[in-house]
Amino acid sequence: MSTRSRINVTCECGQSFEAEVWQSVNATASPELKDEILKGAMNVVTCPTCGRRFHIEIPFLYHDLDGREWIWVYPLSYEKEGFSVYQKVHEMWENLKRSVPPGVRERFEKEYKVTVLFGMDALVHYLQSKERDNQ
Numbered sequence: 410m411s412t413r414s415r416i417n418v419t420c421e422c423g424q425s426f427e428a429e430v431w432q433s434v435n436a437t438a439s440p441e442l443k444d445e446i447l448k449g450a451m452n453v454v455t456c457p458t459c460g461r462r463f464h465i466e467i468p469f470l471y472h473d474l475d476g477r478e479w480i481w482v483y484p485l486s487y488e489k490e491g492f493s494v495y496q497k498v499h500e501m502w503e504n505l506k507r508s509v510p511p512g513v514r515e516r517f518e519k520e521y522k523v524t525v526l527f528g529m530d531a532l533v534h535y536l537q538s539k540e541r542d543n544q
C-alpha cells in the first residue's frame with residue numbers, strides 16, 4: 410500500500426501551507442508513482458503565494474514487492490548520521506518481521522533485500538541502473 414499524509418511546509422518566501430506528501434510507495438501496486446520518482450516529481454510541491462516549486466525532503470519507504478526489495482530513502486542531510494539511520498531501518502525491519510507469522514518471516518529473511526539510500530537522486534540512479542540490468 411502507498412500512503413500519503415498532509416504536512417505543513419514553509420516556503421523560502423515565508424508562506425506556510427499544507428501539502429500532501431508520500432511517505433511510502435508500493436511500486437508494484439502503483440507503478441505511476443515510480444514514474445513520478447524517475448521524473449523527479451515525487452514530493453514536489455508548489456507554493457501558492459510565489460509559485461516556487463520545491464522538493465520536500467522526508468524519509469520515505471519505496472517498496473518493490475515484485476523485486477522483493479525494501480528501500481528507505483532518507484534526505485541527503487541525514488547522510489552524516491548514516492549509522493543511526495541504518496540502525497533505525499534495521500530496527501523497523503526487525504519489528505516488521507516480528508509482527509508477521511513465522512512462515513512469512515522466514516520468506517522475508519530469505520527473499521528480501523533492505524537498502525538505505527540518501528537523497529531522491531540516489532533513488533533515481535538506483536532504479537535506473539536496476540532497469541538497465543534487467544534489459
Ligand SMILES: [Zn+2]
Pocket residue numbers: 420421422423424456457458459460461
Ligand atoms: Zn513561496
